[in-house]
Amino acid sequence: MKKSGQKIARVDEKPVLELRGISKSFGQMNVVDDVSLDVWPGEFVSLLGPSGCGKTTTLRMIAGFIAPDEGRVILGGKDITEVPSYRRDVGMLFQSYALFPHMTVRGNVGFGPRMRRETSSVIADKVRWALSLVKLEGYEDRRPNELSGGQQQRVAIARVLAGGASMLLLDEAFSNLDAKLRGRMQEEVRELQLRLGIATVLVTHDQEEALAMSDRIVIMNGGKVEQIGTPKRVYSSPSSLFVADFMGRCNRIEGTLHHDDRAKAWYLDCGPSGKIKLETIPHPAAREGEQCQVFARPEHLSLTQSAKDHEGDGLRGRIERLVYLGSRSVAYVTLEGDVPFQVQLPNKPGLSDEFSVDGPVVVVPLPGAVTPLPK
Numbered sequence: 001m002k003k004s005g006q007k008i009a010r011v012d013e014k015p016v017l018e019l020r021g022i023s024k025s026f027g028q029m030n031v032v033d034d035v036s037l038d039v040w041p042g043e044f045v046s047l048l049g050p051s052g053c054g055k056t057t058t059l060r061m062i063a064g065f066i067a068p069d070e071g072r073v074i075l076g077g078k079d080i081t082e083v084p085s086y087r088r089d090v091g092m093l094f095q096s097y098a099l100f101p102h103m104t105v106r107g108n109v110g111f112g113p114r115m116r117r118e119t120s121s122v123i124a125d126k127v128r129w130a131l132s133l134v135k136l137e138g139y140e141d142r143r144p145n146e147l148s149g150g151q152q153q154r155v156a157i158a159r160v161l162a163g164g165a166s167m168l169l170l171d172e173a174f175s176n177l178d179a180k181l182r183g184r185m186q187e188e189v190r191e192l193q194l195r196l197g198i199a200t201v202l203v204t205h206d207q208e209e210a211l212a213m214s215d216r217i218v219i220m221n222g223g224k225v226e227q228i229g230t231p232k233r234v235y236s237s238p239s240s241l242f243v244a245d246f247m248g249r250c251n252r253i254e255g256t257l258h259h260d261d262r263a264k265a266w267y268l269d270c271g272p273s274g275k276i277k278l279e280t281i282p283h284p285a286a287r288e289g290e291q292c293q294v295f296a297r298p299e300h301l302s303l304t305q306s307a308k309d310h311e312g313d314g315l316r317g318r319i320e321r322l323v324y325l326g327s328r329s330v331a332y333v334t335l336e337g338d339v340p341f342q343v344q345l346p347n348k349p350g351l352s353d354e355f356s357v358d359g360p361v362v363v364v365p366l367p368g369a370v371t372p373l374p375k
């Protein structure tokens with residue numbers, strides 16, 4: 001597999017789901033382009049990317065609503081590429097929950113087993129089991145419009161569980177909830193998912209949602225996978241400028257590599273603004289004088305005032321603007337050489353305002369803050 005991400009499989013474990021180079025075009029447009037992914041038992045994976053990048057189409061190919069033009073979909077070791085959606089053991093949870101409004105909770109949750117003509121006692125057992133998992137015992141006779149949004153979502157999950165799904169698919173499942181409820185539902189679904197140990201794929205365009213809920217994140221752009229990794233990994237070691245930018249605010253600066261033999265360290269010489277120390281070798285074949293670009297997040301930088309004759313590690317500049325945001329402030333700095341940089345300053349209690357607009361400053365990266373970006 002081309003991009004298997006960071007998850008290391010136990011020898012006795014097999015992926016629940018394998019996407020092997022799946023592609024899909026609509027007309028002239030390659031909407032999904034050679035996407036490969038393994039999802040492991042109990043894993044929560046998010047497909048994250050901007051609107052239109054092919055997330056939903058990928059999910060619909062897993063669910064079987066759309067057939068890939070190329071590639072295979074493997075579920076539990078079996079090739080299900082040609083298997084129709086209603087015969088796949090995957091449970092899709094739609095944004096609107098798609099509950100049947102005229103049916104009770106019991107009717108909704110028992111829908112799958114009923115369609116498969118299971119006996120009424122088996123159906124009743126499955127409904128009881130699924131409702132106990134989502135903690136909705138006692139709600140059997142309610143209709144969807146007599147439930148809160150959160151409860152409706154839990155009924156939808158119970159329906160998927162009672163249907164015997166071996167994995168759960170969620171498409172922007174929290175997007176239409178207000179901020180507070182969204183946070184609570186995300187927590188609740190994650191807690192439930194962990195408790196059940198059910199492998200889950202979530203489609204979302206919301207970085208924070210993906211970071212908060214996932215074991216691994218698949219970042220997509222223009223139908224392609226940009227990077228697969230743990231939330232920490234994709235945030236702190238993005239493999240492209242697109243990922244760095246999409247995952248949060250990021251400062252970028254170019255320079256030439258310089259190896260200081262005495263200090264046994266690599267530096268990035270950024271011209272007029274100064275130089276910054278690189279914690280690690282930018283890439284195995286790095287050489288003196290090579291052009292390189294790095295990125296650093298605003299919250300991984302610090303500011304000092306001693307800009308005059310600054311000779312050490314750091315970038316000289318001037319504060320253009322200071323924005324107070326309560327828990328933190330953001331300093332908009334223009335480095336010498338006209339490079340814009342943002343630095344986040346934590347607002348600690350009792351601290352007086354240390355910096356002022358137009359003041360000369362030095363931006364000093366915190367240890368591990370500077371990450372080389374591939375060209």
Ligand SMILES: Nc1ncnc2c1ncn2[C@@H]1O[C@H](COP(=O)(O)OP(=O)(O)O)[C@@H](O)[C@H]1O
Binds near residue numbers: 051
């Ligand atoms: N059935 C379809 N026919 C034609 N174009 C489609 C169809 N479904 C999706 N698309 C297009 O494919 C692109 C990706 O869509 P989608 O997978 O829904 O993106 P996302 O979920 O990442 O926002 C969009 O440009 C969309 O308009």
Ligand SMILES: [Mg+2]
Binds near residue numbers: 055056057172203
């Ligand atoms: Mg979508």
